[in-house]
Amino acid sequence: MSALGLALLAWAARANDAPSWLVCVLVLPAVLWAPGLGLARRLGGGHATGLQVAIDAAWISALLAVVSVSITRAIGAAPELVLGLSALWGLIGAGLGHRAPWPPHSPRGAWGAVVGVILALLALIVWRGEDLRRPLDAYWWSPDAEGLPEAPGVVEPGAGFDEPEVLGWPEQRAMRFVDPDGDGGTLRMGSEGAALLLLRGPIGARLQVGDAAPVEITADVVEAEEEGAVPRYLSHGVVAALIPLSPGELQVTITGSDGPAELALIPGRDGVWSLHAVGAYRFVHYYQLLNIVENLRWAEELWVSRALTVNQPPLWSYPLAVATGLGAPGLMGANALLLGVLLLLGAACAQLIATHSPDAPAPAWALPALAAVTVGHLMIEPGSTTFPDPLYAAAMVSGVAALGTPWRFGAVGVLAGAIRYPGVVALSLFWAVGAALGIVNRRPILALWGLTGAVGLTIGAFAVITGQLGEWVEILWFETGPEHYHGELSPSALLPRVPEFYATWLWYTGGGLLCALPLAGKGARLCAMGVGLYSLLLCTIDHHPTHYFLPLVALSACAVACNAAALERPALRWGLPSLAIVGGLWFLSQGAV
Structure with missing residues (x-):
């Protein structure tokens, strides 16, 4: 479908309050794929396969989204303008590309791999659907959680509250309940001990238990005085009050809930993990909450004030702004974008295999689907779905697949560096390996570093104009050094981490990494x-x-x-990728990361 048609459908879905999932299904390709199709076809020049053109279109559209959001911010227009601009870019691209030769066919296995990725992502939605729908205010943290007694106390809601719903492990007696009037009620206590009472509601809502000082749901929370206020929520959140238990009743007062209030009661330490296990209230460290919410805030700010995200490379925030500003707000939009990025990652894996091993056996073409689902699981389980790393992984794979085309390798390498700072250096390592294997000459690396220098100077000039150069340089230094090592550079500190790292990598592949042996063929x-x-x-x-x-x-x-494609014995050609798939599925079945 044309960029114009998709943009019109997306606009109609938003105008008619269509379900969020449908809006995302239309908005994301309308802005982050269709606008670049014509230009990708033109740049492909009849040499790039159809799959490569589709991948190029996604990267081109991501850059066009930067332009569209920037124009919208500059003139103070509504986000819907991005749909109109995307249609315009698509029409211009169609004009540029209509005379370009049709792209050659991709290997049959490559398109089969893409279909497999789509089916695998549908399975991921079914499997992790509750996690993908979970809003930001279902995540929480409290320093008091570790201080709860191991044995759960006896406490339950009384007058003023609805009947509780016990969640998770029954012996932990963790429960969720509703205050229909949003003003409080009583708790009935039958033992000594301590418990946590959680209030979930809008920013500014307050919870008071007995004569204790009230606690308030705030968007930014001070956990350590030296750190100051740390971002935690957007419009809604959770606050926890520690309750000392003794037999009797305790008055609970709630203000500012704007209607019925949801509460949760955790009478023991393992009750925290009981609620976590069923997904009702996910307990994550406040640094993780900071990481989740700051990406959402940066994306929101791009529509009104922020031109450049300096706390991390700038490219990710723009697609995220499209997903949350036009698709669905908060984590719902971010998670929809994650699924789109996983599709891009799987397609890039298929393209890489098609480039170096077009005659790969059938099981090998299922590996892109496994990779996409595994990456999704590694993002969903810790609640990291607002992070740029899946897109960075897609850029890395796209770059390796593009090694034979200097301009494409250089462009994708710069995009990788615009998503995560090590991207350019990382892809330079792949070029070095390719050069040593005789796969490439020096033109790709010259293109990569030439474009990197030009883009770096441009961003640096922009940072000077906006007064952000000092902050950007400081962030560059912090992100590449102190954040990751904290001054511990002695061998006695560094070396013990190495075995754990490689064991974790092997675990995440279910042992399938070993199936790349004996590294037959230059592609492997x-x-x-x-x-x-x-x-x-x-x-x-x-x-x-x-x-x-x-x-x-x-x-x-x-x-x-x-590796499988380069082997001669059918048992190994089929057996090794099949074994890797079994190992990967086994890892996914364990649930934990």
Whole structure:
């Protein structure tokens, strides 16, 4: 469908208050894929396959979204203007590309892999649907949680509250209930001990238990005086009050709830994890909440004031602004964007395999779907779906697939660096491996660093004009050094982290990483040796969150596929990728990360 047609459908869906999922299904391709199709076809020049053109269109559209959101912000227009601008870019691209030769056919297995990715993502939606629908105000943290007694106390809601719903492990007696009037009620206590009472509601709502000082739901919370206020929520959130238990009744007062109020009661330490396990209230550290919400805030600010996100590379915030400003607000829009990015990642994996191993056996073409679902799981489980790392992984895979085309490799490499700062260096490592294997000459690396220099100077000039240069340089330094090592640079501190890192990588692939052996063929060596070099930049960092492993997981799948394609014995050609799939599914079945 044309960019104009998609934009009109997206506008109609928004105007008629269509379900959020339908709005996202229309808005995201209307802004982040269709506008770039014509130009991608023109740039492909009849040499790029249809799948490569589709991937190029996504990257071009991401850049056009930066322009569209920036224009909308500059003139103070409503976000719907982006739909009109996207249609305009699509029409211009169609005019530029209508005379371009039709792209050659991709290998049949590549399109089959893309279909497999789509089916796998539908399965992911069914499997993790509750997590994908969970709003930001279902995440919480309290320093008092660790101080709860191990044995749950006896406490339950009394007058003024509806009947409670016990959630999770019955023996923990953690429960959720509603205050229909939103003004409070009583708690009945039958034992000594302590409990946490949670109030979920709008920013500014207050909870008071007995004569204790009231606690308030706030958007920014001070947990440590030296850190100041740390971002936590947008419009709604959660606050926790610690309750000392003794037999009798206790008055609860609620103000500012704007209607019925939802509460939760946690009478023991494991009750926190009982509610967490069923997804009702996900308990995450306040730094993780900070990471989740700051990405959403930066995206919101792009519509009205912020021109450049300096706290992280700037590209991610613009697609996220489209998803949350035009698709669905908050985590719903971010999670819809995640699914779109996973589709791009899976398509990029299929393109990489098609480039280096077009005759890969059938099981190998299922590996892009496994990679996409695994990456999604590694983002959903810790609640990191607002992070840019899946898009960074897609850029890394796209860059490796584009090594044979200097301009495309350079452009995608710059985009990778605009998503995560190490992107340019990481792809340079893959070029070095490719050059050593005789796959590429020096033109791709010249294109990459030439474009990087030009873009860096442009952003630097913009930072000077806006007065953000000092902050940007400081962030660059912090992101590449102190944040990851905290001054611990001695071998005794660094080396013990290495085995844990590689064991975690192997775990996330379900052992499938080993199926890339014996690295038969140049494609397998390029993927495995390149990602091995890249891993050396990560393995000594003092923390190993799941998002660090996304490019490694995706490129491991590609290495397994390319290795299988280069083997001669049918048992190994089919057996190794099949074994990797079984291992990956086993890891996913464990649930934990």
